[in-house]
Amino acid sequence: MPRLDRLDDTMLRGAQLVMQIMAKKMELNANLDKERKRAGSVITKDSTGSGGNGIGGGPQIHFQQFSHNAEKAKKSKERNDWFTDLAHSKPLAVLARKPPFFSQKDALEYLCDYKVPVNRALWFLKLIAVSGQGCTSNVNKQKKSTSDQLASELASLFTKYVKLMLNQMSDSAKLESNIVYTDRWPHFVYICKHAYEDGMVDKQEFLMDLLDIFNDRFVQPIENRQNDKTSIHPFLHHGSGLASASSTNQSHYVTLLRLFLLFICQYTDQITQNIVLSKRCAFLVCHRLELYRDEAEEREGRSVDCVELFDDMQQCIHQRAIILTLCGMLYAILIDCPAALIWNKYEVSPGRPPTMLHQLCGSPLDHLPCPLESLPLPPGHGTERLQEFIQLRLAEVRRRSRACENKWSLNYAQKKGFAAMVLQCLEIVGVLDAARLDQPNCIEKIYAVIFNGPSKESFEHEHAIRVKMLLQWAVTIEREGTHRAILVAQLLAFRINHRKTFKFASLFKLNLKITLKIASIKSFILTVERNS
Numbered sequence: 001m002p003r004l005d006r007l008d009d010t011m012l013r014g015a016q017l018v019m020q021i022m023a024k025k026m027e028l029n030a031n032l033d034k035e036r037k038r039a040g041s042v043i044t045k046d047s048t049g050s051g052g053n054g055i056g057g058g059p060q061i062h063f064q065q066f067s068h069n070a071e072k073a074k075k076s077k078e079r080n081d082w083f084t085d086l087a088h089s090k091p092l093a094v095l096a097r098k099p100p101f102f103s104q105k106d107a108l109e110y111l112c113d114y115k116v117p118v119n120r121a122l123w124f125l126k127l128i129a130v131s132g133q134g135c136t137s138n139v140n141k142q143k144k145s146t147s148d149q150l151a152s153e154l155a156s157l158f159t160k161y162v163k164l165m166l167n168q169m170s171d172s173a174k175l176e177s178n179i180v181y182t183d184r185w186p187h188f189v190y191i192c193k194h195a196y197e198d199g200m201v202d203k204q205e206f207l208m209d210l211l212d213i214f215n216d217r218f219v220q221p222i223e224n225r226q227n228d229k230t231s232i233h234p235f236l237h238h239g240s241g242l243a244s245a246s247s248t249n250q251s252h253y254v255t256l257l258r259l260f261l262l263f264i265c266q267y268t269d270q271i272t273q274n275i276v277l278s279k280r281c282a283f284l285v286c287h288r289l290e291l292y293r294d295e296a297e298e299r300e301g302r303s304v305d306c307v308e309l310f311d312d313m314q315q316c317i318h319q320r321a322i323i324l325t326l327c328g329m330l331y332a333i334l335i336d337c338p339a340a341l342i343w344n345k346y347e348v349s350p351g352r353p354p355t356m357l358h359q360l361c362g363s364p365l366d367h368l369p370c371p372l373e374s375l376p377l378p379p380g381h382g383t384e385r386l387q388e389f390i391q392l393r394l395a396e397v398r399r400r401s402r403a404c405e406n407k408w409s410l411n412y413a414q415k416k417g418f419a420a421m422v423l424q425c426l427e428i429v430g431v432l433d434a435a436r437l438d439q440p441n442c443i444e445k446i447y448a449v450i451f452n453g454p455s456k457e458s459f460e461h462e463h464a465i466r467v468k469m470l471l472q473w474a475v476t477i478e479r480e481g482t483h484r485a486i487l488v489a490q491l492l493a494f495r496i497n498h499r500k501t502f503k504f505a506s507l508f509k510l511n512l513k514i515t516l517k518i519a520s521i522k523s524f525i526l527t528v529e530r531n532s
Contacts, residue, residue, distance in 0.1 A: 015438030083114045092123055099127055104157050105164070111191060112184040118194045125200065129154060148202070155201040158192050159209035166217065166260070170252055189263055196267070207271055210264050211280050215355065218257050219288050254318050261325040268332045278333045278340035280356060282364035285330045293369040306370035314376055327375040331386075334372065334393050341365055343401035363401065421465065428469045437483060443490050451495060467492065 079100045086095055107128055111121045129150045165180050165188070172178040195201055271277045289306075292313075296304045310327075313319040333340055343363040350358045365372060373390060377383055431449050436442060450466060473479060474488035 011437055012440060018438075079110075083110050083116065086120055086124060087114045087116045092120065096127065099124075099131070104128060105161060108157070108161050108188065108191075109184065112187040113179075115183075115187060118191055121191050122195055122198060122200065125154065125195065151200060151202040152205055154195065155203075155206035155209065158195070158201060158206060159213065161188065162210070162213060162263075166213075166256055169256060169259075172252070175252060175255060185259065189266075193266055196270075203270060204274065204277070207267055207274075207277055208280075210267070211277070211284060214260065214264065214284055215359075218260065219284050219291065221291060221294075254322070258318070258321050258325075261322060265325050265329055268329050269336070271329075272333055272336035272340075275337060275340050276360065278337040279364060280359050282330060282333045282340055283359040283367065285326050286364045286367040288326060289375075290367050290369045307374050310370075310376050323376060324378050328378065330372070330375065331377075331390065334390065334397070338393050338397050338400075341397045342404060344404060363397075365397075424462065424466065425469050428466060429473060432470075432473050432484075432487070433479070435487065437487065443487075443494060446487075447491055447494050447498075450491070451498075467495075 082095065082098070082100050104125075107124065110116075111124065116124070165185055168180045169175060169178055169185070172181070175181045196203065196206065271281050289310075293304060293306050293309065296309050310323055313323040341363055343366075344361065346361045348357040348361050352358065372394060373387070377386065428450055431446060435446055439445070450470070451463075470488045470491060474484045
C-alpha cells in the first residue's frame with residue numbers, strides 16, 4: 001500500500017502507465033481499422049466481379065448478396081433448419097454464409113420461439129441490422145453515425161414489439177395457453193436486457209418509449225379506458241385485498257401491468273441516471289397510485305384511507321407485486337435522483353401536446369395521494385435504516401423545493417453580495433469536482449485557482465468561506481471518493497505554508513483550527529487504512 005506522503009508519485013506513475021496502455025490500444029485500433037478498410041475494398045471488387053463469392057473460400061459476409069437470396073429465404077424449411085442450427089452449437093461463421101431474410105419483427109419471434117441463446121441472438125440481430133444498413137439508401141441519411149442509427153432503430157424495434165405482445169396477450173381468451181405469455185415474453189425480456197447492457201440500443205430513446213407505453217396503457221383514468229378492450233380496470237375490493245374475477249379482461253389488465261412493471265423495473269438504476277426520465281417515471285408512478293385512490297373512492301362512494309388501501313393491496317397475491325414495485329421505483333428515484341422530485345414553478349395544461357411537458361411541471365409528489373413515507377416498504381433486513389435514509393432525502397427535497405420557490409435567494413437585502421458568495425462557492429466546487437489528480441503539480445494548480453485571486457476580498461470573510469467550502473466538500477455525503485479528504489488536507493497544508501511569511505493577526509486562530517482539522521482528517525484516514 002503506498003505511503004500517504006508519496007501518494008502523488010504513486011498516482012503519477014499509475015497515470016503514466018495507463019496513458020501508455022491507452023496509446024498502445026489506439027495504435028492497435030488504428031491498424032485494425034486500416035486492415036478492415038483494405039479488406040472491405042477487396043471484397044467489394046471481388047463481389048462485383050465474380051458474383052460475390054468469398055475470397056479464398058472463407059466465410060465472408062457480402063452485403064451485396066442480401067437481396068439476392070430473399071426469395072429462397074422464404075422457404076420455411078430452410079428457415080427452420082437455419083434457426084435450429086442457430087439455437088444449437090453450429091459455428092456462426094458457417095451460419096453467416098446463408099442468413100435468412102425477413103422483417104426484424106419476425107426475427108424477434110423466431111428468436112423467441114426457437115429459444116436461441118442470448119449471445120447468438122444478439123449476433124443475429126447485429127447481422128440483420130448491418131445487412132439492412134448496407135442495402136438502404138443514403139439519400140435521407142441523418143447526422144448520426146452508423147452505430148447510433150442502428151441503436152435507434154433497434155430501440156424502436158424493441159418497443160414496437162413490446163406493444164405488439166401486450167396487444168396479443170390482451171386479446172387472448174386465456175393467457176395460460178397463449179404462446180406469447182408462456183414462451184415469447186420471458187425470452188424477449190432476457191434478450192432485451194442483454195441487448196441494452198451490450199449497448200445495442202439507444203438507451204435514452206428506449207427508456208423514453210417504455211415510459212410512453214406505461215403512460216398510454218396503464219396510467220389512464222377509467223373513462224379513458226372504458227372503450228378500450230386492451231385496458232380494462234381491475235376492480236379491487238377495498239378491505240378484502242382480493243381482485244374480482246368477474247371478467248377475463250380485468251384479470252388480463254392486472255397480469256399485464258404486473259408483467260410490464262417487472263420488465264421496466266429492471267432499468268430503474270438507469271432511469272435514475274437521468275433527471276428527465278426520473279421525473280417522468282416518478283410522475284407516472286404517483287399518478288398511478290392516485291388513480292388507485294380515485295377508483296377506490298368512486299367504488300366505495302366515500303373517502304378512502306390510502307394507507308389502508310395500499311396495505312390491502314399488499315395482502316392480495318395479484319396486487320402485491322404491483323404496489324411494491326411501484327413504491328420501490330419511487331423510493332429508488334428519491335434516493336438516487338432526488339433532484340427529480342424537486343418542485344418547479346412551471347405549469348402546462350394536461351391536454352397540451354406533447355404530454356411529457358405536463359409530466360415535468362411542478363413536483364411528482366404533488367400527485368401522490370398520501371405522504372411518501374407512508375407508502376409500503378418491502379419487509380426484510382435493513383428496513384429501519386432505509387426509513388431513516390428516506391427521511392433525510394425527503395428533508396433535502398423539501399429544503400431544495402423551498403429554496404427553488406424563493407428563487408435560491410435567502411438574503412433579499414443584499415442580493416448582489418449573496419450572488420457573489422454563491423458564485424465563488426460554485427466555482428470552488430467546480431474546480432474540486434474536475435480535479436485531475438493524475439496530472440503533475442495538480443495541487444499547485446488547484447490552489448492557484450482557489451486562493452490566488454485578488455488579494456482584496458470581494459465580500460466579507462471571503463477567505464474563511466473558501467476554506468469552509470473546502471472542508472465541506474471533503475466530508476459531504478453529496479460527493480464520492482476517499483481522495484477528497486487527502487486533497488483538501490494537502491490544499492490547506494499548502495495554504496498554511498504559503499502564508500507563513502505573512503502576519504496572520506486575527507487569522508491565527510482560524511489557521512490553528514484548520515491545522516487541527518487537517519490532523520483529524522489524516523488520523524481518520526490512517527485509521528481507515530489500518531482497519532482495512
